[in-house]
Amino acid sequence: MSCLLPLNLLPSLRRKKQPMPNNDGTNEMKESDRNVSATSCHQTSIPCFVSEEPAPYSTVEEWTAAMVDRKLPDYSDCEPLYRSDIAETIESCIDACNKDLRELSLKIHDHPELGYKEKYAHDTLTEFMESRGFKVTRHYLGLDTAWRAEYQIGHGGHTLGFNSEMDALPGVGHACGHNLIAIVGVGAALAVAQSMKKHDVEGKVVLLGTPAEEGGGGKIILIDGGGYKDMDICLMAHPGPGRPHSAGTGPCLAVQKLTVQYFGHTAHASAAPWEGKNALDAAFLAYSAVSVLRQQIKPTHRVHGIVEGRDWASNIIPDYAKMEWLVRAPSWDEVKVLRARVKKCFEAAALATDCRMEYSEGGATYDLRQNITLADEFAAVAKKRYGIDTDPGAAGAIGGSTDFGNVTYELPSLHPMFAIPTLPNGGNHTKLFADAAGTKEAHEATLPIIKALAITGFRILTDEVFLLKVNESFKNGETTSSG
Incomplete structure (x- = not known):
């Protein structure tokens, strides 16, 4: 994610009411080369699944063994989940298409493409969904690499939405695991469609392929074009480092990009510096002012x-400098307040250096409003069927942002984060995480998340009371955010 995510992605599910690659070619890897030798939960400044305690696993083999050896729930002792027959159908479908999902993941992983340039991923995923009986719309809503796949039974019922991301990062490839995010959406949509058909459930499942999450705001453009309007809910999931078989439904920060340009006047830096107006000085003063401001802003x-x-040259007074900033906070309202304070730093620097300033604001990426009813259902399914820990009782710090936050303001939504094994200091947006996202172990950690997400979403197709509760939570602003 430009995402993005909480530094501790295992927060307790406490209710809160709040207002409304370099792409120079492929990088093919053999399966045997995709192994990672250690796993870590070290803190990073980007999305990361960090526990308060250090991880007790020093190798990927220990991480994997912990998954295999864990004691799964004794289902006979559990409170029964909603429609276990449908859950079993979903699980069987995902198990049956496991090989296909792995192949799709590796194809995308080994062909990293930057935002709005995901042509290979677009073509690969749309061809696959079409081959599975989905009605596919390519280049959706005017975006060259966006797409929509839908499957409908009957003429009534509700619409369940899923989201797949595809874009990579400059220089480090799929260092945010979007290859795994892509197959979460694909696998969940396939399983729901097959279950609708087998159990004769009316409704529609929609999978959106959304470009440019990493700073490009692809979902925001699709929202403006009505891409999410027919959905009752929308679901996706995102990987990060962390303990074996763990997940979380914590918040992400709202964010806005600010651009400031300073225009001065050149002069000889030694012979007549007094004749110049130094735009670089303005930028440095602004940078220093923001650095001092950090002492007075909130920890989040x-x-x-x-x-x-x-x-630029050392013997010329620079007449131009440009700065790009990101301002983040736990809510959009807080971003607006912080943005005003940061802008004053820019203005003061222009005044002090007698430079002209041009200031602009990018589009808003909102905070992530995880629907509490969907989160509770996901946690119950994940824990009772797969032993996934989604509630360790520890609230975490916050790290990054995602344009899926804007989706959560439009309709009830859920964006769980889940752990895959990584090397030490191998959190999201690192080359180590890109390597980890292509491993067999990461794929195996993704499968139960696909199942839990599909089972969670399917309930809105058959349980009117549950959907009513989901909508009430959305209307009342009930989220998983702590505090």
Whole structure:
């Protein structure tokens, strides 16, 4: 995710009411080369599944053994889940298409493409969904690499939505595991469609392939075009490092991009510096002012940026400097307040250096409002059927952002995060995480998440009372956010 995610992705599910690659070619790898030798839950500044305690596993073999050796629930002692017959159909379908899902994941992983350039992923995924009987719309809503796949039984019922991401990161490939996110959506949609057919359930399942999550805001464009309007709910899941067989439904930060340009006047830096107006000085003053501002902002707020220039030389007073910043906070309202304070830093720097300033704001990426009813259902399914720990009772810090946050403002939604094995210091947005996302162990950790997400979503197709509760939670702003 530009996502993005809580530094501890295992928060307790406490209710809160709140207002409304480099892409130079492929990088083919053999299965034997996809192994990772150790796993870690080290803190990073990007999405990361970090527990309060260090992970007790030093090798991927120990991580995998912990998954295999864990004691799964004794289903006879559990409170029965809703429609176990449907759950079994979903599980059988995902098990049957396991090989296909693995192949899809590796194809996308080994052909990393940047945002809005995911042509290979677009073509690969749409061809696959079409081959499975889905009605496919390519280049959806005018976006060249967006797509929609849908499957309908009957003429009534509700619409269950899933989301697949596809884009990679510059220089590090699929370092946010979007190859795994893609197959979560594909696998869940296939399983739901087959279960609808087998159990004669009217309704529709929709899978959206959304481009450019990593800073491009693809979902925001699709929202504006009505891409999510017919869905009753929308679900997806995102990988990160963490303990074996763990997941979480915590928040992500709202974020907005700010761009500031300073225009000065060139002069000889030694012969007549007084004749110049130094745009680089303005940028440095702004950077220093923001750095000082950080002492007075909340611990959950983030401000970070870079300085760019053109044709700089040490003996010329620079007449131009550009800065790009990201301002993040737990809610969009807080972003607006923080943004105003940061803008004053920019303005003060322009005033001090007598430079002209141009300021612009990018589109808003909202915080993640995890629907509490969907989160509770997912937690129950994941724990009771697969032994996945989704509630260790520890609230975590917050790290990143995702354009799926905007989706959660439009309709009831859920975006669980789940753990895959990684090397030490191998959190999201690192080359180590890109390597981990292609491993067999990561794929195996993804399968129960696909099943739990599909089972959770299917319930809205057959249980009107449950859907009513989901909608009430959305209306009342009941989320999993702690605090």
